[in-house]
Every structure is written in structure tokens, then in C-alpha cells.
Amino acid sequence: MMATDSLDARVDEILKSLGRRTTAPRRQVARLLASKRGAFSAESINAELPEVGRATVYRTIRLLAEAGVLCKALLPDGSPRYSIDHSWHHHHLICSSCETVEEFRSSELERLLGELSDEIPGQVLGHQVDFYLTCPNCLQ
Amino acid sequence: MMATDSLDARVDEILKSLGRRTTAPRRQVARLLASKRGAFSAESINAELPEVGRATVYRTIRLLAEAGVLCKALLPDGSPRYSIDHSWHHHHLICSSCETVEEFRSSELERLLGELSDEIPGQVLGHQVDFYLTCPNCLQ
DNA sequence: GCTACTGGTGATACGTAGTATCAATATATG
DNA sequence: CATATATTGATACTACGTATCACCAGTAGC
Ligand SMILES: [Mn+2]
Ligand SMILES: [Mn+2]
Ligand SMILES: [Zn+2]
Ligand SMILES: [Zn+2]
Numbered sequence: 001m002m003a004t005d006s007l008d009a010r011v012d013e014i015l016k017s018l019g020r021r022t023t024a025p026r027r028q029v030a031r032l033l034a035s036k037r038g039a040f041s042a043e044s045i046n047a048e049l050p051e052v053g054r055a056t057v058y059r060t061i062r063l064l065a066e067a068g069v070l071c072k073a074l075l076p077d078g079s080p081r082y083s084i085d086h087s088w089h090h091h092h093l094i095c096s097s098c099e100t101v102e103e104f105r106s107s108e109l110e111r112l113l114g115e116l117s118d119e120i121p122g123q124v125l126g127h128q129v130d131f132y133l134t135c136p137n138c139l140q
Numbered sequence: 141m142m143a144t145d146s147l148d149a150r151v152d153e154i155l156k157s158l159g160r161r162t163t164a165p166r167r168q169v170a171r172l173l174a175s176k177r178g179a180f181s182a183e184s185i186n187a188e189l190p191e192v193g194r195a196t197v198y199r200t201i202r203l204l205a206e207a208g209v210l211c212k213a214l215l216p217d218g219s220p221r222y223s224i225d226h227s228w229h230h231h232h233l234i235c236s237s238c239e240t241v242e243e244f245r246s247s248e249l250e251r252l253l254g255e256l257s258d259e260i261p262g263q264v265l266g267h268q269v270d271f272y273l274t275c276p277n278c279l280q
Numbered sequence: 281g282c283t284a285c286t287g288g289t290g291a292t293a294c295g296t297a298g299t300a301t302c303a304a305t306a307t308a309t310g
Numbered sequence: 311c312a313t314a315t316a317t318t319g320a321t322a323c324t325a326c327g328t329a330t331c332a333c334c335a336g337t338a339g340c
Contacts (some may be wrong), residue, residue: 005241005254008318013258020288021286021287021288021336022336022337023287023289023336024290025288025289025290026288039257041326042326042327044325051307052290053287053289053290053291054290054291054319055289055290055291055327055328055329056288056290057286058326060175060326061290062144062178062327074214074218077212077328078165078214078218078219078220079218079219079326080217080218080326093260095262096265097257104260106256108254109256110251111267112248113249116246116249116271116332117271120244120271120273121275121279122233122235122273122276123274123279124205124273125236125272125273125274126270126271127269127270127271127272128268128269128270128272128298129253129268129269130267131256131257131260131266131267132263132264132265132268133260133262133263133264133265134262134263134265135261135262136261136262138262139262158319159316160316161306161307161308161315161316161317162307162308163306163307163316163317163318164306165318165319166317181294181297182297182298183298185298192318192319193318193319193320194298194320195298195299195300195318196317196318197320198297198299199299199317200296202298219297220297245314248328260322
């Protein structure tokens with residue numbers, strides 16, 4: 001897990017590079033995110049930060065997701081879930097039962113997806129692979 | 141594209157096999173779906189069927205999606221889009237600009253995803269692969 | 281450290297998507 | 311045709327996300 005101060009520094013850098021200001025609310029959101037394990041909804045963050053306005057929570061999450069600090073996964077119904085992005089490219093294992101989101105990587109998969117991207121007409125911007133499953137925990 | 145009467149028959153079968161009734165509203169929704177090319181939102185169907193209640197439109201779309209008549213894809217923001225499912229397994233090419241959804245198949249991809257599914261802990265229920273791109277049309 | 285400029289905040293309101301309710305209606309079946 | 315019950319759809323409700331905008335606070339220049 002990322003240390004709080006290390007994420008603080010990373011967020012400071014990103015804000016500076018984007019010409020945005022370092023503010024107390026943004027820091028509070030970032031700190032709470034750093035303490036999270038696994039994926040979470042924007043609403044859950046909002047609920048845990050009553051002293052920060054809802055609009056600001058959503059704006060900050062969007063900002064950090066676009067900056068690459070957060071990674072966004074979609075549950076089967078389309079609900080977004082966010083998690084700290086560790087920079088390396090990965091995909092998601094999503095438990096349909098408890099909605100846990102785990103990371104997943106496969107170099108062989110990336111190689112093939114890259115090849116396919118070259119064959120696809122148009123300009124491929126990215127890809128997303130999700131495995132829907134019942135996680136070991138939910139299998140009892 | 142599937143002929144209207146052929147879809148009618150398929151929907152009749154499915155309703156019967158599920159013990160559900162064949163009703164005029166369900167037929168209207170199914171007929172409209174059969175006339176659609178590409179992917180559409182539930183709201184767009186509702187807008188084109190003022191004589192059918194909104195709840196019924198949503199219920200019918202969900203029913204048909206669960207029965208495998210419709211296939212559900214998620215735009216990058218999580219908005220669901222539906223299209224007639226042609227039974228063969230496929231994935232999606234989603235244009236981030238015009239939100240068009242195209243089908244995509246690769247036996248090599250399926251083979252690899254199958255292998256990976258066996259290695260993943262838990263019981264894999266399915267997978268989803270989306271390529272996000274700018275389609276040839278939107279590249280001008 | 282001030283000041284002014286400007287980006288950020290958050291209460292509020294709004295829009296959309298989807299679902300729960302439930303009285304009225306339509307369908308399947310004998 | 312009569313009955314049992316699945317279905318409908320008007321209404322209301324919830325959740326999520328964003329637009330507004332008066333007020334506030336971070337930042338750069340002095
Ligand atoms: Mn991730
Ligand atoms: Mn499809
Ligand atoms: Zn689980
Ligand atoms: Zn396009």
C-alpha cells in the first residue's frame with residue numbers, strides 16, 4: 001500500500017503540473033483514498049468526508065482518475081469503482097457477488113491485444129478486459 | 141439484420157420457456173429493437189414508444205438481455221448500450237467520440253482468455269473485452 | 281507580509297437513469 | 311366464459327453525477 005505522505009507528494013506534483021492549486025479539500029480526499037484497500041465508489045468517499053462538499057469529492061476523484069492516480073473499473077451494471085492506480089497496466093477481476101475488484105496482469109494477453117489493436121480499423125485508444133467471477137471468498 | 145417476424149418467433153419461444161406471457165407491449169418493444177442497427181440506450185427505446193410505459197420498456201429490455209436476445213455493452217462512463225445479440229460470442233469496439241458500438245471476434249483471443257480463466261482463482265463466470273477507439277468515421 | 285487576481289469550494293438545484301408500488305388490466309387455461 | 315394471476319403503467323422515489331454561483335482561499339507580484 002502507498003504511504004500517505006508519498007501519495008501527498010505525488011498529488012502535489014500532479015496538481016502543480018496541471019496548474020491546479022493544492023487545497024485542503026483535495027488533500028483530505030487524497031489522504032482518504034490512500035488509506036483505502038481495494039476499490040470504492042465515489043459516494044462511499046463522500047459519505048466518509050462530511051466536511052468536504054459532495055461536488056468537490058466528485059471533482060477531485062475525476063481529476064485524480066484523469067491524472068492516472070486513480071483507476072476506474074466498471075461493475076457489470078456499469079457502476080464505476082475506483083482504486084489507487086499503481087501505474088503498471090492491468091485488468092480487473094470483478095466478483096459479481098461481493099463486488100470486490102482485484103488486479104490482473106498477463107504479458108501474453110497484452111501482446112495479443114496489441115496485435116489486435118493494429119488490425120482494428122480506426123485509432124485504438126485503449127482496451128479494457130474484465131473477468132467476472134465468484135471470488136474464492138464468496139465460494140465459502 | 142434479423143427479420144421482424146423471426147425475432148417475434150424467438151421472443152415468443154423465450155417467453156413461453158420462461159413461463160412469461162406474450163403481451164402487446166413486449167411485442168412492441170421487441171419489434172422496435174429488431175428494427176435497430178447498432179447499439180441503443182434504454183431511454184431511446186422508451187422515447188420512441190410513448191404508448192408503452194417506461195417501467196415496461198426497462199423491464200422488457202432487462203428480460204431480453206437476461207434471456208440472451210440483447211447484448212449489453214458499457215460505454216467508458218458506464219452507460220449501458222444494448223444491441224441484438226447474434227448468439228455468437230463477441231466483444232466490442234466502442235468509439236469514444238460517437239459512441240458507436242461494433243462487434244469484434246477473435247478465436248485466438250478467446251483461446252487465451254479461456255486459458256487465463258482456468259488459472260484465475262475463484263469461479264470465472266465470464267469476461268468482457270472492450271477496445272476504446274476513434275472509429276474510421278470520426279477520423280473524418 | 282499585503283494585495284489583487286483567479287481558481288476552488290460547497291450549498292443548492294437540476295437532470296437522468298433505473299426501480300418500487302400498487303390499483304387496474306390483460307392473458308392463459310380449463 | 312370465468313377464474314387466477316401475470317403484467318401494465320402512472321406515480322413516486324432513490325442514486326448518481328453535474329451545473330450554478332456567491333463566497334472563499336491559494337498564489338504570484340510587489
Ligand atoms: Mn485497476
Ligand atoms: Mn455485443
Ligand atoms: Zn466475492
Ligand atoms: Zn465514431
